[in-house]
Amino acid sequence: xxxxxxxxxxxxxxxxxxxxxxxxxxxxxxxxxxxxxxxxxxxxxxxxxxxxxxxxxxxxxxxxxxxxxxxxxxxxxxxxxxxxxxxxxxxxxxxxxxxxxxxxxxxxxxxxxxxxxxxxxxxxxxxxxxxxxxxxxxxxxxxxxxxxxxxxxxxxxxxxxxxxxxxxxxxxxxxxxxxxxxxxxxxxxxxxxxxxxxxxxxxxxxxxxxxxxxxxxxxxxxxxxxxxxxxxxxxxxxxxxxxxxxxxxxxxx
Amino acid sequence: xxxxxxxxxxxxxxxxxxxxxxxxxxxxxxxxxxxxxxxxxxxxxxxxxxxxxxxxxxxxxxxxxxxxxxxxxxxxxxxxxxxxxxxxxxxxxxxxxxxxxxxxxxxxxxxxxxxxxxxxxxxxxxxxxxxxxxxxxxxxxxxxxxxxxxxxxxxxxxxxxxxxxxxxxxxxxxxxxxxxxxxxxxxxxxxxxxxxxxxxxxxxxxxxxxxxxxxxxxxxxxxxxxxxxxxxxxxxxxxxxxxxxxxxxxxxxxxxxxxxxxxxxxxxxxxxxxxxxxxxxxxxxxxxxxxxxxxxxxxxxxxxxxxxxxxxxxxxxxxxxxxxxxxxxxxxxxxxxxxxxxxxxxxxxxxxxxxxxxxxxxxxxxxxxxxxxxxxxxxxxxxxxxxxxxxxxxxxxxxxxxxxxxxxxxxxxxxxxxxxxxxxxxxxxxxxxxxxxxxxxxxxxxxxxxxxxxxxxxxxxxxxxxxxxxxxxxxxxxxxxxxxxxxxxxxxxxxxxxxxxxxxxxxxxxxxxxxxxxxxxxxxxxxxxxxxxxxxxxxxxxxxxxxxxxxxxxxxxxxxxxxxxxxxxxxxxxxxxxxxxxx
Numbered sequence: 001x002x003x004x005x006x007x008x009x010x011x012x013x014x015x016x017x018x019x020x021x022x023x024x025x026x027x028x029x030x031x032x033x034x035x036x037x038x039x040x041x042x043x044x045x046x047x048x049x050x051x052x053x054x055x056x057x058x059x060x061x062x063x064x065x066x067x068x069x070x071x072x073x074x075x076x077x078x079x080x081x082x083x084x085x086x087x088x089x090x091x092x093x094x095x096x097x098x099x100x101x102x103x104x105x106x107x108x109x110x111x112x113x114x115x116x117x118x119x120x121x122x123x124x125x126x127x128x129x130x131x132x133x134x135x136x137x138x139x140x141x142x143x144x145x146x147x148x149x150x151x152x153x154x155x156x157x158x159x160x161x162x163x164x165x166x167x168x169x170x171x172x173x174x175x176x177x178x179x180x181x182x183x184x185x186x187x188x189x190x191x192x193x194x195x196x197x198x199x200x201x202x203x204x205x206x207x208x209x210x211x212x213x214x215x216x217x218x219x220x221x222x223x224x225x226x227x228x229x230x231x232x233x234x235x236x237x238x239x240x241x242x243x244x245x246x247x248x249x250x251x252x253x
Numbered sequence: 254x255x256x257x258x259x260x261x262x263x264x265x266x267x268x269x270x271x272x273x274x275x276x277x278x279x280x281x282x283x284x285x286x287x288x289x290x291x292x293x294x295x296x297x298x299x300x301x302x303x304x305x306x307x308x309x310x311x312x313x314x315x316x317x318x319x320x321x322x323x324x325x326x327x328x329x330x331x332x333x334x335x336x337x338x339x340x341x342x343x344x345x346x347x348x349x350x351x352x353x354x355x356x357x358x359x360x361x362x363x364x365x366x367x368x369x370x371x372x373x374x375x376x377x378x379x380x381x382x383x384x385x386x387x388x389x390x391x392x393x394x395x396x397x398x399x400x401x402x403x404x405x406x407x408x409x410x411x412x413x414x415x416x417x418x419x420x421x422x423x424x425x426x427x428x429x430x431x432x433x434x435x436x437x438x439x440x441x442x443x444x445x446x447x448x449x450x451x452x453x454x455x456x457x458x459x460x461x462x463x464x465x466x467x468x469x470x471x472x473x474x475x476x477x478x479x480x481x482x483x484x485x486x487x488x489x490x491x492x493x494x495x496x497x498x499x500x501x502x503x504x505x506x507x508x509x510x511x512x513x514x515x516x517x518x519x520x521x522x523x524x525x526x527x528x529x530x531x532x533x534x535x536x537x538x539x540x541x542x543x544x545x546x547x548x549x550x551x552x553x554x555x556x557x558x559x560x561x562x563x564x565x566x567x568x569x570x571x572x573x574x575x576x577x578x579x580x581x582x583x584x585x586x587x588x589x590x591x592x593x594x595x596x597x598x599x600x601x602x603x604x605x606x607x608x609x610x611x612x613x614x615x616x617x618x619x620x621x622x623x624x625x626x627x628x629x630x631x632x633x634x635x636x637x638x639x640x641x642x643x644x645x646x647x648x649x650x651x652x653x654x655x656x657x658x659x660x661x662x663x664x665x666x667x668x669x670x671x672x673x674x675x676x677x678x679x680x681x682x683x684x685x686x687x688x689x690x691x692x693x694x695x696x697x698x699x700x701x702x703x704x705x706x707x708x709x710x711x712x713x714x715x716x717x718x719x720x721x722x723x724x725x726x727x728x729x730x731x732x733x734x735x736x737x738x739x740x741x742x743x744x745x746x747x748x749x750x751x752x753x754x755x756x757x758x759x760x761x762x763x764x765x766x767x768x769x770x771x772x773x774x775x776x777x778x779x780x781x782x783x784x785x786x787x788x789x790x791x792x793x794x795x796x797x798x799x800x801x802x803x804x805x806x807x808x809x810x811x812x813x814x815x816x817x818x819x820x821x822x823x824x825x826x827x828x829x830x831x832x833x834x835x836x
Contacts, residue, residue: 022699023698023699026699027697027699030695030696030697033693033695034693034695048699053699055699055700056700057696057697057698057699057700058699060695060696061695061696064693064694064695065693068693070639070640070641071639072639091694102577104577104579104636123707126707127707128707128708128709128710128712128713129707129708131708131713131716131717132708132712132713132716135716135717135719135720135721136716136720138720138724139719139720139723139724139727142723142724142727143723143727146727146730146731147730150748150749150750150833151749151750151753151833159724163720163724166717166720167717170713170714170717173707173710173713174710174711174713174714174717175710177710178710189605189606189607189639190603190604190605190606190607190608206608206609208608209639
């Protein structure tokens with residue numbers, strides 16, 4: 001009976017203890033960066049991101065902390081993540097441009113795939129939502145022209161116009177993201193391109209920090225990538241971070 | 254490879270002949286004899302020069318009488334042709350080397366020549382001969398063709414051969430600086446002319462092929478130095494005429510092949526006859542093959558990279574501090590003596606935090622009798638990719654040192670490189686880069702994305718498919734209805750819109766009442782079918798339609814007693830309403 005009482009008290013205490021919210025952890029990380037402890041801040045940002053927090057502010061601050069440490073590749077990666085979440089944020093585009101110049105990279109080295117860029121712009125301008133709306137509108141107008149307003153001409157014209165627009169917008173909204181390969185950013189200077197996905201593989205070439213490369217396939221901790229010069233090979237995922245996932249703690253320098 | 258040993262005086266002879274053929278001058282004729290010393294020792298030699306300017310002799314010049322002197326060599330011929338203000342002048346000198354035979358007064362008699370305008374004579378020359386030597390000693394002969402000056406030139410000209418001479422000998426021989434070398438180590442092979450007579454020309458009879466060797470040509474000396482050597486008890490003057498630097502390319506017993514030379518030996522037939530090619534006989538002489546033992550290098554090619562010799566290395570950069578993003582030139586210089594010319598493999602340079610581009614190779618190499626010496630430079634372009642202090646690592650150049658017979662490393666010290674941080678770059682000269690805001694532009698709120706999430710491509714595709722399916726169904730609906738109507742015996746064939754358009758034509762002013770009524774009747778029948786067949790208990794719309802139909806027929810068949818336009822307008826309105834409802 002006594003044991004049961006102790007257990008109950010402990011459980012109540014545990015539930016009543018103030019759990020640290022994502023907002024509080026974010027502020028703690030930002031404070032660490034502001035106070036000069038950028039590595040600690042980056043670690044906290046990564047932990048937050050790995051718990052599923054998807055906030056443009058998180059990746060923006062992460063990019064600022066990485067850039068302050070001179071890790072341009074990591075900053076580029078974080079900004080691209082930020083842009084994915086808030087494609088309309090002009091400050092992200094400006095910061096990306098600045099980092100690209102600092103890293104002495106050409107635009108082609110940070111935007112390796114025209115289809116991905118098209119998908120990004122489609123996302124920025126809500127092309128997906130607009131496409132869905134236009135498809136629905138065209139169907140409604142068609143139904144109206146057929147059964148509700150058979151004598152009126154405008155529903156027919158409207159239905160076909162909406163359908164044509166929807167089909168045009170479907171290319172960047174649906175086909176471009178589907179056809180574009182996933183991207184990854186090089187976060188380690190001189191990251192090697194290997195001739196095999198193996199620890200004993202030979203080095204074919206080296207990558208430039210901040211360079212964005214398409215990911216062709218993945219094998220364990222290795223990504224098969226293609227650099228801006230066309231060289232294909234394998235790179236460690238800890239050195240080339242995919243844009244669609246949060247890096248493991250071991251990848252943080 | 255073909256080597257021709259050119260003789261300067263051959264060209265001079267040709268010029269002289271041209272000069273004689275075109276000897277036209279308004280200048281005064283000069284004919285004189287002179288010596289280079291008026292007082293000589295018994296052990297000295299004196300040079301007699303007879304010069305004839307701006308005239309051509311009608312006969313050969315008579316040899317002057319010599320008292321107390323004898324000819325040692327000559328004559329050598331020197332011709333000068335000059336063109337001044339369009340006038341041609343030429344002079345020709347004959348040079349003898351004389352030797353005193355006794356102490357006291359020696360005399361050179363007057364020399365005469367018969368010219369077109371008469372005979373000319375020189376003054377007699379007296380030379381005082383004392384004991385010993387009073388003139389500076391002559392250096393040894395520096396040219397094989399100077400030998401001809403030492404011979405009696407008058408054997409053929411004056412026909413006074415003093416004693417029968419044995420035929421002069423000419424030989425060729427080859428000599429190697431070393432007979433045992435390592436692969437890649439140079440051997441200097443010199444081809445010598447050994448002669449007891451004058452030689453007016455020398456050519457290689459055939460192109461040599463030095464199989465197993467890499468051949469480097471050495472620059473030819475202006476005048477080959479001569480020396481006196483003895484072969485088989487006979488004295489020869491020896492002149493190096495051809496030199497080659499040979500680098501063995503493989504181990505084993507190699508042979509420098511025998512080389513054949515064509516030698517031109519002059520035949521003297523007269524005092525004024527040029528000892529040129531036309532007056533020469535040609536003989537061929539060959540050298541003996543030279544065996545060379547080539548030792549293999551006791552190391553693998555990967556260990557020493559093919560370099561043999563003695564080298565040292567150094568690394569330098571064009572600047573020690575660089576803004577991030579700018580390039581640095583790293584120069585790795587290897588200098589020394591050896592086969593550097595054939596080392597192409599660049600040292601491997603990897604700099605952590607920087608991209609290294611393939612090097613450009615430049616060299617400054619000289620071929621000397623001791624081997625090829627100089628420097629080779631690999632210039633790398635290194636682009637730092639991160640700020641901080643980078644280090645150009647220590648680079649090493651492996652080579653085989655044949656002196657110590659082992660592989661050695663010429664090492665260059667590492668070079669630190671300071672790469673300025675981004676902030677420093679922005680403060681410095683990067684006008685194209687937007688300045689970073691002061692401090693960190695951090696955001697305070699962990700706000701989620703306020704942008705409504707976009708439908709995924711799959712959702713868009715699904716909606717598109719559904720929409721297209723809906724459109725297809727809407728398009729197919731009339732067909733289905735028509736089929737259903739056909740089953741029920743319906744007469745409807747056209748769409749409501751088409752029927753209404755047809756009905757609107759009944760309002761047109763030019764139409765007769767019969768035609769207008771027929772259009773109304775047709776529209777109603779197409780829409781509702783056989784209205785007369787519908788019973789009294791039919792639904793309201795059919796009943797109203799039948800009413801309109803009957804009125805239309807009445808108008809159609811009624812006599813034209815008045816204006817039916819208003820009635821037709823009314824019937825069209827009523828029929829259109831019913832058709833819209835019925836559709």
